[in-house]
């Protein structure tokens with residue numbers, strides 16, 4: 036039975052520009068870098084990057100769990116991490132020493148997150164010049180009356196071939212979602228609208244996906260593997276945004292995506308290079324190859 040020596044180190048890094056979403060303003064990314072060394076001295080690193088406001092465990096829960104594991108762990112310890120600790124499942128499984136490849140996606144395969152509000156209008160051009168072709172813009176932060184005209188201005192300014200994703204982070208109500216979707220069905224630049232309604236409104240989102248042509252993607256609704264399976268069982272067959280770092284065990288995620296052939300778009304939780312590398316390797320295997328992945332890095336973050 037393979038045994039490992041476990042060490043871990045919490046980290047925190049401030050974003051150069053806070054992330055503004057309907058959930059609020061996020062200024063600091065905190066996480067844990069974990070290292071496993073096997074009996075032959077092979078080392079592996081992983082990252083536990085909790086996102087509690089998205090449905091994962093808290094950083095404190097994750098630190099307590101790592102402490103509780105002690106320094107010597109067995110493979111079975113890694114296979115029995117409880118499902119309410121999905122970021123720990125991801126980080127510790129990824130730390131098992133292995134020969135990991137370096138994923139390399141072309142720039143056009145990344146989606147770039149634009150600043151919320153009108154700052155998006157200044158930001159997209161330099162990302163376009165770097166090769167970005169898909170851009171994501173957060174909505175549900177300001178009023179419809181402010182955001183819809185701004186979206187129309189952004190859509191008009193983007194060149195042919197550019198794609199826009201709108202992400203409401205569950206911040207719209209049904210009437211506002213219908214207003215957005217009526218307008219989007221006329222605009223050919225919108226690839227999908229992400230989590231228009233809160234996770235509690237799955238039935239309404241299933242109904243919206245039948246009433247409008249603009250595709251809808253679930254994100255907060257499918258944050259963990261348990262939620263992902265639940266929404267699939269309840270009939271969701273639209274786009275699934277997968278944040279591997281908080282979804283849970285990569286092995287279980289791989290099995291689900293391969294078994295059901297879902298339309299998956301892999302997405303970042305602004306993890307460090309260690310978590311990013313593992314997430315991108317999974318995206319290379321499991322993310323829909325016809326859609327950009329939500330890992331476009333721009334100057335906002337370190």
Ligand SMILES: O=C(O)CCC(=O)c1ccccc1C(=O)O
Pocket residue numbers: 056146147148171202204254301302303304305328329330331
């Ligand atoms: O998916 C992307 O394009 C970027 C990642 C992103 O938007 C995000 C990053 C951290 C927390 C929540 C979200 C989100 O998709 O709602």
Ligand SMILES: [Mg+2]
Pocket residue numbers: 202204229230254255276
């Ligand atoms: Mg989202």
